[in-house]
Amino acid sequence: MSDDAVTGIEAPIYLQYQFTAGRAPARFLQRLKAGQLTGQRCPGCSQVYIPPRGACPACGIATEEEVVLSDKATVQSFTIVYIPIPGNPIEPPYIVANLVPDGANISFIHLLSDCVNDEVHIGQRVRAVWKDASEWDYSMDNIQYFKPIDEPDVPVAQIGKLPVSGWGAGA
Amino acid sequence: MRDIAVVAYHQSDCLASAGASNEVELIMPVLRQVFDQVGLHNAQDVDFVCSGSCDYLQGAAFAFVAGVDALGAVPPIRESHVEMDAAWALYESILKIRMGHADSALIYGFAKSSPGELPIVLSQQLDPYYLAPLWVDTVSLAALQARLMLDKGAITEADMAAVVARSRRNALGNPRAQLAGEVSVEELLAEETYVSPLRRHDCCPVSDGAAAMIIATVEQAERWGKPYARITGIDHRIESHNLGLRDLCDSVSTRRAAAAAGVADGAVDVAELYAPFSHQEIILSRALALGESTAINPSGGVLAGNLMMASGLSRVGEVFRRIVEGEAGRGVAHATSGPCLQHNLVAVLEAA
Amino acid sequence: MSPADPLTQDFELGFTYTRSTGPVVGRFLTGLRERRIEGVRASDGRVIVPPMEYDPDTAAALEDFVEVGQEGELVSWCWVSEPRAAHPFERPFAWGMIRLDGADVPMVHCIAADSEQDLVTGARVRASWVDEPRGHISDIRCFELVEGGAS
């Protein structure tokens, strides 16, 4: 037993919750389990959101229409993470990119890999690398990472505005 | 000081579990209802928005940030948030209107309490060195309070059961209620105790849902041309956190808030009291000096359904509804926060 | 993940916080480690246990410590017939407001008893200590009834 005065205590606070995905996220996750990226189109401004949350944040109205998106995407921006993040098991350094999939008007954050870090740039074209279909779950981890593909860069003004048919020859 | 009116109010059903709905999906339909009541498009049509919620209910930091997605906040809006019941968001909004920075405001509160164990979550609201580490839950604290009253002869168990019976009966007329029915005091007293001396029915249920309200200056309310009720007084007071220091059989802070809000300046036709436990309704009725002529919790109150973080706002809304529907001319709404009624808000509403 | 409702999942929000106590709380906890219970005298003379850092009426910093007894009177209590996982007991127990001898203000702690029938308001209770106190409110494992001690 120490003779020093008590100056601190530990307070373990562990609370149990049962989390339920929202209706719109649940539909998104179900499609993701089937290997498909989907968004929702706002009936007001026609913009397509991924992941959908059931509302267009700009208009504040409910979104219902589901839109199948490409698993090709454009790098809107990115960072190279060098420090470990609590709860994130990935070994640094790694690239976290804001990616807009073709057919959507908003970016989400995912891993960019199988690339030369110094060559990653805004406007770069990338594509999802999926896990084996047998491992698919209700999780964005079904996509291991995105990797660069051999398509011309997207001009900045066009990022977030590509149709689902994508970029290059078809666009 | 500018006169302020409640113009619209809506509350979702009190559900034991809102299941798959996320915050946005809970909030949006309620907001749609109040916008439609006034004929507004979205939050762009009011001058200020304020909400109340608590991150710990669902266990996610920044619960209110997701709420902004329900507002249509493009272009950007004047918006704020209290980590309190939305009744305090109403209070903040009233100050905003009084100071002339807004003529109208949207207030909402939302709660998805079902994912966690609410009485245990709220145990972490207590003193972090002396009480929270013991995990004293809120139901148990209320039970300690109830025993003090019973021992003192300030109430009987039958008095408590009578509060519950009235709540259940009144809730039959409230389609949003979670618990309603015809049940006698005798039947209630025949039930086993839960956290003795409390029986399960003495405690409010855990509910998921949301509530929203639109307020405005009386001038703006007149321009909108919708029925409204005036908020003629509003005040709130907090007491010591130390339960041992407070007279738990009384609510001194409610008395103070009531005096400041002018409760005694006229007859009280209706009172909606945020009493999560049956005996607390009796404490509050006495602190507010309510008599026979006041209809207490005609909605059934929170014993019939408790939207944590929105129930206080709902009490104001329920009084508003009864005034604009002509059932009452003047009413009192009450909201509470903290263990055993530590913090209390009192509002007085009157017919236009 | 249950197959019936695949988009519901349990999770734990947990962290072991490291709290610094400051001198008043620290002194109280240091006392507990030595199986002593100290309170503090408020501006109106009342002895508050556990000691508050600041006076509830004047907000003045409090520092007039007073050792109080380890026995006291049950001012109020409730019987928890179905303890929750987080509670200090797995079997039924009581929470109590206990006014320790020499204190004016009751404190909240848990009470071990065999049954609800054993408890009565006004009963005498005594602090029961853990084997190795460490400077924590739960060094008082619980309060127990004092045999034949109804006041």
Place this chain on the structure above:
Amino acid sequence: MAQLAAVIGTGQTKYKTKRGDVSIAGLLREAAVAALEDAGLGFDDIDAVVIGKAPDMFEGVVMPECYLSDALGANGKPMLRVHTAGSVGGSTALVAASHVQSGTFRRVLTVTFEKQSESNAMWALSTPQPFSVHLNAGAGGYFAPIIREYMRRSKAPYDVGIKVAVKDRLHGARNPLAHLHKPDITMAEVEESMMLWDPIRLLEACPSSDGACAMVIAAEDAVDSSAKPPAWIRGGAMRSEPTLYAGRDEVNPRAGRDCAADVYRQAGISDPRRQLNCAEIYVPFSWYEPMWLENLGFAEEGQGWRLTMDGATSLDEGGDIPWNPSGGVLSSNPIGASGMIRFAEAARQVRGDAGAHQVAGAKLAMGHAYGGGAQFFAMWIVGADKP
């Protein structure tokens, strides 16, 4: 309409990684008592208390105003708790001001705090939830890509962020309360510090601090208790927009521009760089100085970095518009208080009370806070002259 109100007292703790000598209440008390002493008042003179902090998960105390009422002399009074993410310090000041400006109260005590050492800020800001779609890379992981986009747009030289990091730490070295004291910091030291989230280096990011900040705000007829002159509130504004929406300009958020326009209109300001004497702006990552210089209208779009590089925002270089003379968020960051520190430091400047980081003759100053994904903004302008 709005009643006149002024800051008549400010109080801050010393900021440091861990205040192991005080409880949570003790931390707030230090700031509250200092603010009351500065105002020449006691707890009894206060009509209402308004507190603010960032998420409750930082300390693991749910809705802590309940526990804090005794420490802040709030018993028997109204007490309100604000939470608007990182902007909360600023929002809380504005909510406290509204208690007076509405004509409801004469003297209000407002306190914000964070005791971040009780947990881990990075954990609390990214508590795990099932089904999360976005990869979590911490706050820097969120803001670094936005900074990268600013660098691309503005074609700013790579070392602008390094310059800001040095400048704010030199400012902080003048402020005895600042967490980081680095009077000898150099551009090379910042450049060589560890890359955390490219392009954000360790020394280009804010520290994690314990601390509290308090103010007493009083009505026009109650400003005389303090020995120091009042800082009159000349304008206050808040704006919010959603975290993510299609077409959102994350580099130059509209909510920030609109909020600034609102507060300038109230204070009668058309040219903030010329009319303001200094500004305390929420810059948790160094590159946010040039970004906010543009967002707040101190520079044309794409030109903010030039002010930084020219020394316009530096006290040490005799700049015409010193930004963050206190050392800013880059020198001290108790998150829930960081916004209020900006507001309080603006008040100190116009009261002539800023000690070694005083901007000579400051008459009009701006306080700014932002939060969430740079989507919540709170700003005020305070002046030495009564409006």
